[in-house]
Amino acid sequence: MDDLKIIELYEARSELAIESTKAKYGAYMNTIAYNVLRSHEDSEECVSDSYMKTWNAIPPAKPKLFKAFLARITRNTALDLLEKKDAEKRGGGEIALALDELAECISGGIGDADPALALEAKELGATINELLGTLKDDARRIFVLRYFYLYSVAEISEMLDVSAGKVSTSLCRSRSSLKESLEKLGY
Amino acid sequence: MREKELLNAMSEIKEEYIEDADLASCKQENEFKKVSGKKPFNWKVWGASIAAVCALCIGVGALGSNMFRAGSSKADTVEAPAAMAEAEEYYYDNGYGINSSSSTKGEAYYATDEAAEYSKEIENSGSSVANQVKAETKLIKRAHVYLQTLEFDKSEEALRALVESVGGYFESSNVENGGYYSDGYWKNGYYTVRVPADKYDEFLESVGDSCHVSSISESVEDIGEQYFDTETRLKTLRTKYDRLQELLAKASDLSDIIALESEISNTEYQIDSYTSTLNRYDSLVGYATIEISLESVYRVDDGVSQNNSYFARLWRSLKNGLVNFVDSVGDIISWAAYNLVGIIIVVVAIVIIRKNHLLRKLGAAIGGLFRKKDQ
Numbered sequence: 001m002d003d004l005k006i007i008e009l010y011e012a013r014s015e016l017a018i019e020s021t022k023a024k025y026g027a028y029m030n031t032i033a034y035n036v037l038r039s040h041e042d043s044e045e046c047v048s049d050s051y052m053k054t055w056n057a058i059p060p061a062k063p064k065l066f067k068a069f070l071a072r073i074t075r076n077t078a079l080d081l082l083e084k085k086d087a088e089k090r091g092g093g094e095i096a097l098a099l100d101e102l103a104e105c106i107s108g109g110i111g112d113a114d115p116a117l118a119l120e121a122k123e124l125g126a127t128i129n130e131l132l133g134t135l136k137d138d139a140r141r142i143f144v145l146r147y148f149y150l151y152s153v154a155e156i157s158e159m160l161d162v163s164a165g166k167v168s169t170s171l172c173r174s175r176s177s178l179k180e181s182l183e184k185l186g187y
Numbered sequence: 188m189r190e191k192e193l194l195n196a197m198s199e200i201k202e203e204y205i206e207d208a209d210l211a212s213c214k215q216e217n218e219f220k221k222v223s224g225k226k227p228f229n230w231k232v233w234g235a236s237i238a239a240v241c242a243l244c245i246g247v248g249a250l251g252s253n254m255f256r257a258g259s260s261k262a263d264t265v266e267a268p269a270a271m272a273e274a275e276e277y278y279y280d281n282g283y284g285i286n287s288s289s290s291t292k293g294e295a296y297y298a299t300d301e302a303a304e305y306s307k308e309i310e311n312s313g314s315s316v317a318n319q320v321k322a323e324t325k326l327i328k329r330a331h332v333y334l335q336t337l338e339f340d341k342s343e344e345a346l347r348a349l350v351e352s353v354g355g356y357f358e359s360s361n362v363e364n365g366g367y368y369s370d371g372y373w374k375n376g377y378y379t380v381r382v383p384a385d386k387y388d389e390f391l392e393s394v395g396d397s398c399h400v401s402s403i404s405e406s407v408e409d410i411g412e413q414y415f416d417t418e419t420r421l422k423t424l425r426t427k428y429d430r431l432q433e434l435l436a437k438a439s440d441l442s443d444i445i446a447l448e449s450e451i452s453n454t455e456y457q458i459d460s461y462t463s464t465l466n467r468y469d470s471l472v473g474y475a476t477i478e479i480s481l482e483s484v485y486r487v488d489d490g491v492s493q494n495n496s497y498f499a500r501l502w503r504s505l506k507n508g509l510v511n512f513v514d515s516v517g518d519i520i521s522w523a524a525y526n527l528v529g530i531i532i533v534v535v536a537i538v539i540i541r542k543n544h545l546l547r548k549l550g551a552a553i554g555g556l557f558r559k560k561d562q
C-alpha cells in the first residue's frame with residue numbers, strides 16, 4: 001500500500017492504518033528496535049509502543065517520508081525503553097560502543113553534562129545535520145547507519161559491501177568533523 | 188551523559204538522510220533474516236561446491252569412457268572389413284557390378300543376365316550380331332574435393348601444375364577475389380577438372396600436397412549396360428543400313444525407291460544419334476570429372492586425430508576453446524578499430540551528459556551554501 005494511503009488511514013482513524021503499517025514496515029521497525037535493544041522480546045514491546053505513538057502522532061503530523069518518520073519514532077522508543085530498563089550493557093554492547101565513540105566528539109571526555117552548557121536536542125540535531133550535509137554520500141550513510149540505526153561496523157561493511165577498515169576510518173573522520181563543529185558551539 | 192545526548196540527538200537528523208541510508212543498505216529484509224538467525228548466501232561455499240561437482244563429473248566421465256572402450260569387441264572391427272572384402276569378391280566373380288556411389292554403396296545388378304536376354308532379342312529379330320556378348324564395365328568416375336589453404340596463389344599454381352602433369356585439363360574455372368567492402372574476405376576458387384581415368388587415383392592422392400584436404404566425396408557410375416545397349420543398337424542399325432542400300436540398288440519401281448530412300452535417311456539419323464551417345468560415354472569414361480573448391484582460410488581445420496581417448500578429446504576441446512577465445516578477442520578488437528569513429532562519438536556524448544549531471548549537482552551544492560549563509 002502507498003505511504004500516502006496509510007497516512008490517510010491514520011487521519012481517518014481507521015484500524016487498518018496500524019495493520020498496513022505492520023505489514024509494510026513491521027520488519028524494518030523490528031530491525032531498528034533490535035539494533036538498540038538486542039532482545040527479541042524487548043524489540044516486540046518497543047515496536048508495539050511505536051505503533052501507538054505513531055497513531056497518536058498522526059494527525060496532526062503529516063510526514064513527507066513515512067518510513068523515516070517511523071524509524072525516528074521506533075528509535076526514540078527503543079532508547080527510552082533501554083534507559084528505563086537500565087540495560088546499556090545488554091545486547092552485545094553496541095549502545096555502549098556507540099556512546100564510547102561519540103564521547104570522542106566531546107572535549108572534556110565522558111562526564112555529566114554541565115547544565116550551563118546543555119544544548120537542546122534540536123540544536124544538537126541541527127549541528128549534526130549541518131555536518132551530515134558536508135559529508136560525502138558514503139560517509140553520511142555510514143554515519144547514519146552507525147549512530148542512528150546502531151548497526152555494528154561489521155554489519156555496515158557487509159551491507160554496503162565495503163571493508164570494515166573503510167567503515168571505521170570513515171566514522172573516525174566524521175567524528176573528528178563533528179567534534180570541530182561542537183567545539184565551535186562550545187560543547 | 189553528553190554522549191547520550193548526542194546519541195539521542197541523532198533522532199533529529201533529516202528524514203531524507205535516514206531514508207537514503209536505508210536505501211543504501213538495501214537489505215531491510217536480509218537484516219530481518221539476520222536478526223531471525225537465517226544465514227546470508229555464502230558465495231565461497233557455493234563456489235567450492237560447484238567446482239567439486241565439476242571435478243567429480245570429469246572424473247566419472249573419464250572412468251566411464253575408458254570402461255566402455257575396454258568392453259567393446261575388437262574382433263568386430265577386424266571382421267567387418269574382411270566381410271566387406273569377401274562380399275565384393277563374390278560380386279565381381281559372379282559378373283555383378285557394384286554401384287559404389289556414396290549413397291548407394293552395395294547396390295548390385297545382374298549385367299550378365301540382362302546382356303544375355305538382349306542378345307536373344309537380337310537373335311530373334313534376325314540380326315547378325317553374336318548373342319553371347321558379355322557387357323564390359325564402363326565406369327564414370329566423379330569426385331568433389333574441398334581444399335583449404337593459407338596461401339591461395341601458391342596452391343592454385345600447384346594445382347594447375349598437377350593437372351598438367353597427369354595429362355588433364357580445366358573444363359571450367361571461377362575465382363572470387365573479394366572487394367573493397369569485403370575486408371577480411373578471402374579468395375575462393377571453384378574448378379572443374381578432367382583427368383584421364385587411369386590417373387584418377389594418382390591425382391586424388393597428390394591433390395593435398397600443397398594444401399589441406401578438408402573433405403573428398405567420390406562416386407562411380409557403371410554405365411556398362413547402357414553402353415552395351417547403345418553399341419548393339421548401333422551395330423543393328425548399321426547392318427540395316429547396308430541391307431537397305433543393297434535393296435535400293437536392286438529397286439526399279441519409283442515408289443519402292445522413294446520408300447527405301449526415306450528409310451535410309453531415318454536410319455542414318457539414328458546411327459548418328461547413337462554414335463554421338465557412344466562418343467559422350469567414351470569421353471565420360473575416359474576422363475574422370477573432379478570438382479574442386481579451393482578456399483583460403485585463416486587457420487586450417489584440424490585433421491582427424493587417431494587418439495580419441497577422453498582426455499585427448501578434453502584437451503582438444505580446451506585447446507580449441509582457447510584458440511576460439513583468442514580469435515574472438517581479435518575479432519572484437521578489429522570491430523572496434525573498424526568502428527572507432529562511431530565509438531568515439533558515443534563516448535563523447537556520454538561524457539557530456541554525465542558532465543551536465545555533475546554541473547547540476549554542483550549548482551545545487553552552491554545554492555545550498557548560499558542558503559546556509561543567509562541563515
